[in-house]
Amino acid sequence: MYVLEYATWPGLIGTLCDELDGLQLQYVVDANTATVDAYDPWRLSQKIRCAQNAFVRLSYDVPRPKALLGQQYWDEIVATARDIVGRGEYQTVMLDAAGADSSVMQRIIQLLGTTLGLSVVADEADLLMRIRNRAGFWEVLFRITPRPLGTRAWRVCNYPGALNAVVAAAMVRFGGIYAEDRILNLACGSGTILIERLARGPAAKAIGCDTNAEALACARQNVAAAGNTRQIVLESWDATQTPLPEASVDLIYIDLPFGQLIGTHHTNLTLYPAMLYEASRLLAPGGRMVVITHEIRLLRSVLEEIVTLQTTDEVQISVGGMSPLMVLIEPARR
Numbered sequence: 001m002y003v004l005e006y007a008t009w010p011g012l013i014g015t016l017c018d019e020l021d022g023l024q025l026q027y028v029v030d031a032n033t034a035t036v037d038a039y040d041p042w043r044l045s046q047k048i049r050c051a052q053n054a055f056v057r058l059s060y061d062v063p064r065p066k067a068l069l070g071q072q073y074w075d076e077i078v079a080t081a082r083d084i085v086g087r088g089e090y091q092t093v094m095l096d097a098a099g100a101d102s103s104v105m106q107r108i109i110q111l112l113g114t115t116l117g118l119s120v121v122a123d124e125a126d127l128l129m130r131i132r133n134r135a136g137f138w139e140v141l142f143r144i145t146p147r148p149l150g151t152r153a154w155r156v157c158n159y160p161g162a163l164n165a166v167v168a169a170a171m172v173r174f175g176g177i178y179a180e181d182r183i184l185n186l187a188c189g190s191g192t193i194l195i196e197r198l199a200r201g202p203a204a205k206a207i208g209c210d211t212n213a214e215a216l217a218c219a220r221q222n223v224a225a226a227g228n229t230r231q232i233v234l235e236s237w238d239a240t241q242t243p244l245p246e247a248s249v250d251l252i253y254i255d256l257p258f259g260q261l262i263g264t265h266h267t268n269l270t271l272y273p274a275m276l277y278e279a280s281r282l283l284a285p286g287g288r289m290v291v292i293t294h295e296i297r298l299l300r301s302v303l304e305e306i307v308t309l310q311t312t313d314e315v316q317i318s319v320g321g322m323s324p325l326m327v328l329i330e331p332a333r334r
Contacts, residue, residue: 003058004041005141006051007033008166011317015170016050023047041144042087049169049196052150055130055141056080062138065097065131066104069111077140078115085116085127088146093118094125097132105131152195154226157218159190163255164319167292167326168196171253174313174328175290180204181250184282186239186275191219193253195226202231204250209237240274242282249282256293268295272302280308280331289329296325308332 008016010032020027020034023044027034035057038044045054058080060073068074084090093116095109109129113120118127128143150166171193181203185194188208198206206228210216216234223232237243239254254275257268272295279289289309293299296316303309313328 002038002041002056003035004038004044004144005033005035005055005057006048007053007055008051009164009317009319011315012050012166012170014315015173016048018173019048019050045144045149048149049199050166050173052164052166053148054144056084056144058140059137060140061136064104065108065133065138068108068131068138068140078112080140081112081116081127081129081142084142084144085118087144088126090116090118090126090146092121092125093127093129094121094123096128096130154195154222155190155192156225157190157221159215159218161257162190163192163292165192165196167317167319167324168192168255169199170317171290171292171326172197172200174315174326175251175253175288177201178203178250182248182284183207183251183253184209184242184244184249185253186242186279187254187257188219188234189215189255191222191232191234193255194232195222195228197253198226198228198231205233206231207233207235209235209239209242211236211238240271240278242278244282246281247284247287250284250287252279252283252287252289254279254289254291256291256295256299268298272298273305276302276306276309280306283309283331285331287331290326291329292324292326294322294324299325299327303327303329 006016013029013032016034025036027036041056093113095105097105099105109120126146130141132139150164152165177200179202182205183203185208188210191208194206194208216236219234223229283289303311309329310332311327312330314325316323316325
């Protein structure tokens with residue numbers, strides 16, 4: 001049995017807990033992490049899409065990290081690391097810890113690297129080791145995959161400003177998952193949201209549109225890598241004026257330009273109202289819309305003007321140095 005710690009972005013712990021609830025797992029929450037007991041962390045983690053990282057955690061009631069080098073503790077630490085390394089391609093190891101440059105911490109990571117035959121690096125390592133003191137215990141954590149869970153295998157094409165896959169997975173859960181949904185992703189970019197939605201189950205229809213040819217080419221590569229070529233239709237439509245009929249879409253996703261890597265605040269002043277009015281036109285009775293943006297004030301002001309829409313839920317998150325707002329919107333009740 002392993003103690004497995006899932007970590008997600010600030011603001012998304014509730015979504016991660018919903019996912020664990022759906023798997024009928026018992027867990028303990030602490031800030032942005034959820035801890036579960038698992039016999040096979042690797043198989044379980046294949047089902048988890050709302051965690052950015054997964055760590056196996058070992059806890060020791062010792063006064064100082066130097067004691068971790070004692071034979072009774074060190075043997076378990078090495079055995080756990082070997083178990084992880086034996087399941088993938090690992091060449092490098094790094095330590096993430098307060099005082100990582102101290103002689104004791106350096107002795108620990110250098111010895112581990114030598115024992116496992118891995119090169120010790122300062123960052124971007126395959127095997128990530130963390131050491132921390134919590135509630136009087138010294139804890140050793142190992143990430144169970146060479147890359148974060150949020151780094152999806154299907155992302156073969158990276159596009160500037162692409163939405164983090166974990167955030168996209170949270171948007172999917174936020175909007176609900178129903179097989180009969182007719183789905184549209186306005187300004188779909190490299191396809192992240194639609195791929196994450198289809199990973200959760202089938203849909204009656206899934207369309208993504210974007211006027212950026214480079215983004216659509218990137219999306220086609222990612223969609224193919226995810227095995228969704230037949231399920232996801234990509235169109236070069238203007239997201240402010242699509243050819244779809246009125247009230248023909250059950251679920252709309254919009255990752256609005258944040259005005260930094262993509263777009264500017266000036267262009268957003270015109271783009272946001274145009275896209276949201278079009279979304280309002282397309283949304284079927286009983287439909288839902290999930291929108292995310294870092295331009296929160298602008299989004300709120302536009303939504304106040306569109307009387308046909310109402311906000312029913314929202315959550316603010318923190319990712320990549322930004323704090324975007326994710327909003328669930330439905331047709332206004334009359």
